[in-house]
Amino acid sequence: MSRKNPKDSKNVEGHQLISIPEVATLEIKTDSLAFSLAGAALAVSYVLEGIALPQALSRVFVQSQVSPQAKGAIQDIAYRTMRQVGRVDALITLMTSKPPEPPVLYGLLCCALTLLITTENEAAPYDDFVVVDQAVNAAASSSHMIFAKGMVNAVLRRFLREKQELLPMVMKQAAARWNYPQWWVDQCKAAYPESWQQILSAADTQPPMTLRINISKISTESYLEQLQRQGILATQIGPCAIRLHQPVPVQFVPGFSEGLVSVQDAAAQLAAELLDLKDGQQVLDACAAPGGKTGHILELAKVDLLALEIDPKRLDKIHENLSRLGLFASIKEGDASWSNWWDGRQFDRILADVPCTASGVVRRHPDIRWLRRKTDAAQLAVTSSRILDNLWRMLKPGGKLLLVTCSIWPIESENQAKSFMERHSAIRLDAPGQLLPTSELNNEHDGLFYALFQKPEI
Incomplete structure (x- = not known):
């Protein structure tokens, strides 16, 4: 990317925040595309300074009164842009003499160009002339960008005039072609020489909305019938997993507030099932937040569960999820790589969803x-290795530990599993291993890794 690596930023948390009123004044309506572009541009600028997108959006939303409709539009544009950053960054580099400043101006160009780029399977969300007009309005209404409204207009109009020439030029660059950093593309090629293109392509599509049925309250069949009665199309893709044909706002998912269902990727739903749970077992869910797998464990068996989480800010999320499901677990703040939280009781099952x-x-x-x-x-593999070594001594002889990562890099997954097995003479049981992200119909899931180990009997 033409902008500096966000990890190199020395003032990520302390940089001056620009409020929505500064970015988008009363000169533009809050339900306009200009307002949404301004908000999304600000969120994108935060990400490029090193802040995760959900937190970046939260910062944008708390700085001004933003309607639910505007929030949805800002979020949609920001997520679209993050999937196109490699491509639009290459275009901006090609069409400008230097990286546009301030960062929010660069973010605005990224967002507007994203809306002007369409794929074979996706129609343009807005007419081209509307995007250009509203992007210029967004720049004109901001004290931080008003000086550059002419440049915004010129860059976007040039792209529309020359896109048949510009796009093929930038697509020669791997980062623009795949919308990943060059090192990511190279690493994926090295790890998966036969399937790297499918992996990169699948991970760059819109994710499905997959639900996990709480079978302690309702059967999968009964819930599917309930959806059908309400005109919501869905397909069963696992024992407790159904994929909605079209995403639905969570507040409109039937039975969500009553704890009948949770939103959880199909691959993530395998964790609780692989643990071979039985009533009465002592179970540890290490690194438990936000509590999705915690809830699933309790839905499948009546176990004595301890949910451990190092981040105190995320403990509330576990409480919220379990409260909605009507389930209970002991929830404790603690570092899974240390033992100062452990009372010496060994566990029958341990879920290690490591960093x-x-x-x-x-x-x-x-x-x-x-x-x-x-x-x-x-670096993260070293941390995870330390966690696994610490948790292993907390497992009863004959007990089972499930290693889970949401990574596709072998150093964090298969290599980690092999090294752990050798260090502890652990018995490796049958588990899926590396699941790669896929967008195949009725088999859509994220890229997770599973390795199941049993501790030898003394």
Whole structure:
């Protein structure tokens, strides 16, 4: 990218925030595309400074009164842009003499160009002339961008005039062709020489909305019938998993507030099933937030569950999820790589959903690819190894530990599993191993890794 690596920023948390009123004044209506472009541009600028997109959007939303409709539009544009950053960055570099400043101006060009680029399978969300007009309005209404409204107009109009020539030129660059950093493309090629293109393509599509049925309250068949009665089309893709043909706002998902269902990717739903749970077992869910797998464990068996989470800010999310489901677990703040929280009681089952680069879930979190560095996987693998070694001594002889990552990099997944097995003479049981992200119809899921181990009997 032409802008600096966000990880190199020395003032990520302390940089001055630009409020929505400064970016989009009363000269533009809050329900206009100009307002949405301004908000999305600000969110994108935060990401390029090193802030994750959900947190970036939250900052935008809390700085001004934004309607639910405007929030939805801002979020949609920001996520679209994160999936196209490689391409639009190359276009901006080609059409400008230097990276546009301030960052929000660069973000505005990224967002507007994203809306002007269409794929074979996707219609343009807005007419071209509307995007150009509203992008110029967004720049004109901002004290930070008003000086550049002419440049915004010129760049966007040039792209429309010359896109048949410009796009083929930038598509010769791997980062623009695939919308990933060059190192990511190279690493994927090395790890999966036969399927790297499908992996990159699948992870760059819109993710499906998959639900997990709480079978302790309702059967999958009964819930499907309930959806059918309400005119919501869905397909069963797992024992408790159904994919909605069209996403629905979570507040409109039948039975969600009553705990009949949860939103969870199909691959992530395998974790609780692989643990071979039985009533009365002592179970540890290490690194438990936000609590999706925690809830699934409790839906499948009446176990004594301890949910551990190092981040105190994320503990509330576990409480919220379990409260909605009507389930209970002991929830504790603690670092899974240390033992100062452990009372010495060994567990029958341990779910170790260890820290990783999240390279397998970029379809849902497209900003990850721009926030990660090439060295992150190796560093996180060291942390995860320390966690696994610590948890192993907390497992009863004959007990089972499930290693889970949402990564596609072997250093975090298969290599980690092999090294762990050798260090502890662990018995490796049958588990899926590396699941690669796929967008195949009725088989859509993220890229997760599973390795199941049993501790030898004494």
